[in-house]
Amino acid sequence: MTLTALDLARIQFAFTVSFHIVFPALSIGLASFIAVLEGLWLKTGRQVYLDLCRFWSKVFAVGFAMGVVSGLVMSYQFGTNWSAFSNFAGSITGPLLTYEVLTAFFLEAGFLGIMLFGWNRVGRRAHFAATVMVAVGTLVSTFWILASNSWMQTPAGFTIADGRVVPVDWWAVIFNPSFPYRLAHMTLSAFIATSLLVAGCAAWHLLRGTRAEGVRISLSMALGILLVLAPLQVFVGDLHGLNTLRHQPAKLAAMEGLWESGPDGVPFTVFGIPDMEAETTRYALEIPRLGSVILTHSWNGQVRGLKAFPKADRPDALIVFWSFRVMVGLGLLMLAMAGASWVLRRRGALFETRWFLRFAVLMSPAGFIAMLAGWFTTEVGRQPWVVYGVMRTADAVSPVTRQAVGVSLMIFVVVYFLVFGTGMYYLLRLLRKGPGTHEPTPSGQKEPFGPWVTWSGRRPLSGAGGGVEDDSEGGEGHV
Template sequence: METSTLSAFDLARIQFAFTISFHIVFPALSIGLASFIAVLEWRWLKTGKAYYKELCLFWSKIFAVAFGMGVVSGVVMSYEFGTNWAGFSKFAGPITGALLTYEVMTAFFLEAGFLGIMLFGWQRVGPRAHFAATLTVAVGTLVSAFWILASNSWMQTPQGFAIVDGHAVPVDWFKVIFNPSFPYRLVHMTLAAFVVAALVVSATGAWHLLKGRRDPGVKKMFVMALGLLLVLAPVQALVGDQHGLNTLKYQPAKVAAMEGLWDTEAGGTSLKLFGLPDMQAETTRYAVAIPHLGSLILTHSWDGEIRGLKSFPRDERPNSTVVFWSFRVMVGLGVLMIVLAALAGILHRRGRLYEAKWFHRFALVMGPSGFVTLLAGWVTTEVGRQPWVVYGVMRTAQAVSPLSSQQVGISLMAFVVVYFLVFGTGVYYMLKILRAGPNVSHDEHGDADETLESEPLPGTARPRVTAALNV
């Protein structure tokens, strides 16, 4: 007898949304930090300044913890494909399973083969060999993102396959991998990972500046992170614009849901800044709109026409209430990131970057915004794809396993308890490291003793970024 008001399908979707939300933030941080650490080590080799090595050692600790938590959360999601989403695994396994295998055969061997050297090899191999290991790990994280985004993008814009005996069978691997949305989504996600790391690094620097530290390591990581953000935040906005054009072409219902657009507006589409989309009444209540701005942004023309949700069957409409606001959270925080970076540039030119406490507080508050924006972007992408798990080919309802609501509900409760205990502890430990900060360098010009010893780092393993299915 069913005791839950939610079906097994609903609970399975909630469970996957919960686990993937915990998972995606750790690989994103790992991807960004791996490249940041590689740059720091390169600067240390080039300049010989001690604080670069201090920063390498410090951020390697954060990287190691994030890496380990990415492993645990990724493994859980791998099992979920078989337990909760057997229909999807049976149908799309010949494609998504192969893509995840390619990730293991490439990224796994790069990361697993050199991670130990990166974390524990400072006193065991030469400086150049150690840098090569660090660089290899950084490349490995990017390769992993490549295959995972290829798999997820195929689910968004599937091509290069045929359906044989109820299975999606690849007929052209090039088309499968380089599907229409893949280039935009790969660049968008990779830049997002770098932005996430830059915001965490800048917030850490801001914290220590507010506490009165002015040693070279703190100042250097602060200015490097903000410099990266000054470049990437506007670029990310441009990439997002191109991604939006691609989405309008291949997933017009998602764009209509993002804009809370119900009726097709001939002669030019307005942009709703705010509003409350009502799925039942088929309207967006209390809308504040600017005429023609939607056309300018979404089609780059004054009178571009965008299909409203009413032009799609009711059972093929994404939940506009969710997507409308998740998209605005993402865009709004993105604008604040650009403001943060622009202010940093102005203060740096005026020589006030390290003394403007109001700005340090702003940077500190913005520290978590990268994670929030990342999650909001994934909510927009994945909820906007509904009711399809493979867009236009397989519905999400067809992908679920034949389980009872009690079975899924019990496992969901167990996940909630365990995740908050395990990952709460991990996040607490990371925050403790961040509060302690890097070791103090005694000489801003790099003449300090270079025989720095790293503290023992937590044991780590490779994170599986198995965010290929969000249901």
């Protein structure tokens, strides 16, 4: 198969965004978790909450840094590979991304230094306020990024003049038809993915025999969050599906591997292999009418199949069908994990049931995998449009050669695996060390608000240190 410049540009963007989406999601979840921990410490005065706040701040610092780097690289592609899109729709996407920088990124960057290095320099309440501002900043960033991407999915509030998009109603642009559902779905995904990571880390240490109070609290809080948010995500996902049926019916048909509309309701395909050429789903395992019940909440609800759309307007059903099932399958496992945790908690066996702890460790990356699968469902399902129903992806690519995009893609692959591979290794080392017990302050170092050691703050990433190596000594050797 010969890949065109368009194919390579799409692969490059998919590759970079797949790296990028993981780290901001981690930052969104951890920032709020850290704010809750610091608030509990201020309210109760218990040292364990401060120790947990310190530990997860290290993980947050590394994840935040990698998220910023990957985001900068991704944004350059709008000029290098997708200049036609930027020229056509930049009057909307440009301001929305600018608002994200001016509000969210500046808010996060402005208070991040206080959050990481201000323990000895500001009061307790001021430091807590800075932590809350960082958490708010991550949520504001989510708002603007999802507003921009949702407009590409369900464009509204614009007109086209001289071959370019012109915004006429910014309220309609931002709060476009899919935005509320996608914002809620993505934000919940970030919190769920983070809770699974925290639970997996704590479970791993419990399996190793660690019985520190911080480990037990981490597991308990993470599973409590999962118990509330996993069912809520199912509800939000259902609303999102109804919205997709209304505004992007071809995407929904691809998600279900549905080719025929069917006069008496449509089945739900549990398993199958969609064949775009033959216009059928091979080896389909179907449950009659269940598709109508799920998709329309009606026994005889009508859903248009892919054959109702021109071939040129159909997304790749094979990718969308299976990425959607990966997301849903992992979501069901999350529900099972949340339910099992509730039963074990009531029995007083949450921290001693080894099969459940092993399950929690295995599920620790599941939130991020499900998030990536959902993102692939969303973006591949939008094809062949870059702005749904308005601009085709083939018309959005820059006038670049296949060789130029191919070379840059290879460079990205090498550099990303080196840089982010190192970052992931460092994160895993931090998680392996785990939320331990209180560590004494090194000689000569001030104690922030009590007997709690922080980092020296002499290097930009020293806030992420604190003894990754077991034999490190003092604040200076912690990075």
